[in-house]
Amino acid sequence: MRSPADIKREIEARLKKYLSRDNTGIRHEVLSLFVRVRSTTIPEIHAQVSRTFSVSYHSIASMVGIIAARIGILHVRREQEGTNAVYQIKDEYIGMVTHLLKCG
Numbered sequence: 001m002r003s004p005a006d007i008k009r010e011i012e013a014r015l016k017k018y019l020s021r022d023n024t025g026i027r028h029e030v031l032s033l034f035v036r037v038r039s040t041t042i043p044e045i046h047a048q049v050s051r052t053f054s055v056s057y058h059s060i061a062s063m064v065g066i067i068a069a070r071i072g073i074l075h076v077r078r079e080q081e082g083t084n085a086v087y088q089i090k091d092e093y094i095g096m097v098t099h100l101l102k103c104g
Contacts, residue, residue, distance in 0.1 A: 012096055014071045019100060026053050028101055030063055034074070035098055039088040073097065 002010075022028055029049055033040065046060045064087055068074035073093040077086045089097065 008092075008096070011072055011093065012100070015073070015097065015100055018066070018071060024053065026055055026059075027063060029053065030060070031067070031097055032101055034067075034087070034089040035094060035101070038094075039086055041084040041086055043084060045087075 019027060019031075026049060029052065030045060033045060033048055042057070042061050042064060045064065046055070046057045049055055049060060064074070068076055068087060073090055073096075075088045075090055077088065079086065
């Protein structure tokens with residue numbers, strides 16, 4: 001069984017790799033939005049990011065899905081059937097994400 005420190009190192013490595021492939025800055029923007037607002041939905045993220053970048057709704061949904069599922073720093077909550085899922089950055093990763101965004 002892996003220790004919490006091992007899991008954090010794994011997530012940090014995944015996040016660094018994810019951010020290293022960010023040629024346009026959209027991934028940085030999405031992650032910094034999570035750090036700022038903590039909890040949001042795909043439509044809210046798309047509305048915010050599309051002010052600066054030309055990006056489709058589906059691209060944003062895909063990015064958030066990867067951050068939630070593969071990287072594992074987001075908690076997903078569904079209020080009721082038919083509503084948008086609410087994505088929230090996990091408290092234990094806020095500092096790590098902030099540090100990586102400043103370094104990158």
